[in-house]
C-alpha cells in the first residue's frame with residue numbers, strides 16, 4: 001500500500017531513501033503476556049522466576065521496555081512540524097552536539113550508548129533546538145541499527161524543515177560487541193549522514209566537523 005505523504009518525501013530526499021520507516025502495525029500483547037515471556041527467558045537463562053529476588057522482575061522489565069521503546073509511540077515528523085518559526089533571515093549553521101543517545105540494537109536487544117551531533121543550515125525556518133534532541137530520542141527509543149538511525153534522523157530533519165543541508169554524526173558503543181561475541185571494549189562506531197550543503201560543500205562539512213571535534217575524516221558518506 002502506498003502512502004502519498006511518503007512518496008512525496010522520496011522526491012525531496014537525496015541519496016538512499018531511508019524514511020522514518022512507518023512503524024510496523026503489530027498486535028501488542030498484553031502486559032501479562034509480556035511478563036510471562038520474561039519468566040520464560042529467566043528459565044531459559046537457568047534460574048527460577050519464582051524465587052524471591054526474581055518475583056518482581058517481569059513487571060519491572062515490562063516497565064523498563066515501555067521506557068526503552070517509547071519511540072514507537074511518537075512521530076518525529078509531527079515533532080518538527082509543530083514547532084518551526086520565522087527566523088528573521090538567520091541562515092548560519094545550527095549545531096546541537098553531544099546529544100546523549102541510548103538505543104537498543106535490533107539484533108541482540110542490548111544497549112547502544114553514545115552521542116549524536118546534529119546540524120542544519122536553515123532555509124527560512126528553524127526549529128526549537130530541544131526538538132532536534134527529541135527527534136534523536138524518538139528514533140533511538142526503537143530497535144535499531146546505528147546506520148539506519150543516523151539516516152532516519154537526518155532524513156526527517158531534511159524532509160520537514162527543508163533546510164539547505166543537514167548533517168548527523170553518531171558515535172556509539174554497542175554492548176553486543178562489548179559484553180558478548182568478540183568482547184571488544186572501547187570500540188566506538190561512527191556513522192554519519194550528510195545532505196545538501198554538508199554533502200556538496202567541503203568547507204561547510206569541515207566547519208561542522210571541527211565544531212563537533214571531528215570524529216570522522218569528513219567523507220561525504
Ligand SMILES: [Zn+2]
Pocket residue numbers: 105106107108109110174176177
Ligand atoms: Zn547487536
